[in-house]
Amino acid sequence: MTNTTRQVIFAKRPRGWVSDDCFEIRDVAIPELADGDVLVRNIYMSVDPYMRGRMNDAKSYAAGFELGKVMQCGAIGEVVKSRNDKIPEGTVVTGMLNWETYTLVKGGDGLMPVDPKAAPLPYYISVLGMPGFTAWYGLLKIGEPKAGETVYVSAASGAVGQVVGQIAKIRGATVIGSAGSDDKCAYVTEKCGYDACFNYKTVDSYAKALHEHCPKGIDVYFENVGGKMLDAVLTVLNQHSRIALCGLISQYNLTEPEGIKYVQSLLINKVRLQGFIISDHYDLFPEFVNDVAGWLKSGQMTYRLSVAEGIDNAPGAFIGMLKGENFGKQVVKLGDDPYAA
Structure with missing residues (x-):
């Protein structure tokens, strides 16, 4: 267990294509947990096309990324510290986390526990996400x-x-x-x-x-x-x-x-x-999971991932995805996956 988290900071708004200098890698201290908080060791994070819109200083359906702040993403990880009785240490969770190795989640808000043995972890931020x-x-x-x-x-x-x-x-x-x-x-x-x-x-x-x-x-x-x-x-x-x-x-x-x-x-x-x-439609999420999990289990559906390694490579994976260089869903592996086959 470390006392720091390695983050990707939104450093500059792009005009046209996103470039490497839009990002900054920074190591910062992990804050102390208050009552109700949990600390997640992020294992996989997602990079998606909609994030490009969040880099603009313009009205959109999602709040824009803030300059000088860590960026947000869908991710899956393991709770390594908890002051929340409902989300104990060792729980594997998915939710809107950050482009970083460890994310402190106030009150555990927005985290959804998942069964790490039911499907590969990246599936929860891709085909089952x-x-x-x-x-x-x-x-x-x-x-x-x-x-x-x-x-x-x-x-x-x-x-x-x-x-x-x-x-x-x-x-x-x-x-x-x-x-x-x-x-x-x-x-x-x-x-x-x-x-x-x-x-x-x-x-x-x-x-x-x-x-x-x-x-x-x-x-x-x-x-x-x-x-x-x-x-x-x-x-x-x-x-x-x-x-x-x-x-x-x-x-x-x-x-x-x-x-x-x-x-x-x-x-x-x-x-x-x-x-x-x-x-807008997460009321239908259980119906979706039931359908797609069934198709995956029966062999009627398959899925391909493109996996980049390490938080330092997250910006490059994101830029490559925007250019169509990925083959399948682009994720970034941030740390050890103890549930990998």
């Missing part, structure tokens, strides 16, 4: 795919996309994806059940690729990318199609967002386009 929940809710509650329909998923091999495609297949849909490398496309077709996937970096035209791969049109689009990809999708939509607007990762680092030209498709095809923020 926020990314998986995002996929499940956006596809089933907004996309509402029906057997025989065509579902298209951008960023198909990512933290959310690989889950979306597998659920769509379970529901009997034809599933088409796009990803940023041939290896990623091979993974989603060979392991996640996608019917086809194209490498968006090598095709001549997004619209042409979509028309070739979706000859019957698109009934459900799970939107992770935005910009030129969304514009291309608008040319392929069927009547009464649905778009679950989850993310716009192609736009997050632009100083001037791209517009779309084919917006008339939304009117002509009577399209339902709905954006959503998953934190």
Whole structure:
């Protein structure tokens, strides 16, 4: 047990792409625990696209990161000190923690105990956590795919996309994806059940690729990318199609967002386009866990992680994720995992 925690501090707001000098690594003393507090040794932390928005000095659905302060993230770890009778030492917990090796949680607020033997620990911040929940809710509650329909998923091999495609297949849909490398496309077709996937970096035209791969049109689009990809999708939509607007990762680092030209498709095809923020829907979290845990246990679903090692590499993992360099859900391992197989 140490008396210090190693933190990633938000040092500078980016303009355009995030760079290394936006972060500072710092060792600070761990504060004394008050009654009700717990100290968590963080084992894995998550880096996610939504964090890019929290780096801006602008209104958004999540509070911005504060300059000079440690950054926040979803994480999982083990309680190593406790002055809270409800969360004893040794409990494995997940919640909104910090980019650091140890996090003191006032009153134990927001921590959820989990069974470390029921699933690999990173699953609780990925396929059984926020990314998986995002996929499940956006596809089933907004996309509402029906057997025989065509579902298209951008960023198909990512933290959310690989889950979306597998659920769509379970529901009997034809599933088409796009990803940023041939290896990623091979993974989603060979392991996640996608019917086809194209490498968006090598095709001549997004619209042409979509028309070739979706000859019957698109009934459900799970939107992770935005910009030129969304514009291309608008040319392929069927009547009464649905778009679950989850993310716009192609736009997050632009100083001037791209517009779309084919917006008339939304009117002509009577399209339902709905954006959503998953934190609004945690009343449905038990239903999600029941479904996805069952699919994982039965072998109907698989999941891939990309693991970076050490808190010092968290900024690089985050920047790489924004550039699409990760393969699967990006997490950072911060310390020893005693439950790893």
